[in-house]
Amino acid sequence: MTETKSFGDALIEAIPNLRAFAHSLSGDAQLSNDLVQETLLKAWTHKDSFVPDSNLKAWLFTILRNTYFTYYRKSQREELDEDHAAMNASVPPPQLTHLEFEDMQKALMRLSPDHREALLLITAEGFSYEDAARVCGCAVGTMKSRVNRARNRLLEEMTGQPPSEAGPDDEDVVKSSSGR
């Protein structure tokens, strides 16, 4: 079955997730389509360096996040308005009210890019900590720490209060609830 699927088919299959990741990471609908386009082009150009039967999605996400951070660093240097991204919100979703969707997106954009990326890969995309660490080029422990910090910050944003300190036994609870 999989043998008949071309590389192009596999790329097309991955586009919805690439768009969701790009949009959530950049907070900008238009930019996210440009990022996905760039990712598809790079993936095609370098498709010989993809190891067959390895995780194509993780490989594509790596290209996308590297493309984004290259752009992000450039735009930081040019001192672009950081808030422009959060304001360029997309259409209201069916599952969340418009306000909830916007609030979530704005809260995400107030996280540091590292923390935002970690939370998206683990919580939204459902990557394992190992795969997510590989995508970001960081240690697994760093990934876990970023996800926890990002969650704490988001909860602060949503409740207006810092989360209460949890006991040492809570680690397992958080771990087991982070799976999909």
Add this chain to the structure above:
Amino acid sequence: MQHRLDAPEDCKRTDGDFPEPERQPEPEADKGPVPQLPGFAAQLIGQRMRAMYDTIAQEPVPDDLLELVRKLEAKEQQK
């Protein structure tokens, strides 16, 4: 970031950020003990995030992205 259908060679200049992610020094803020959230709070955030994420993933894929892949394929088959 424009269409580069006519000049895929152009992409080679981006080798620097591809595909091996650079190892970044760990920022100070990532060190030290992190208070863990109770399970239900992590779940709430997870649900909201996934709802937002899935909403975007379920949007129709823009035609130009699909066309891009198909054109790349067609171009290769011509060789």
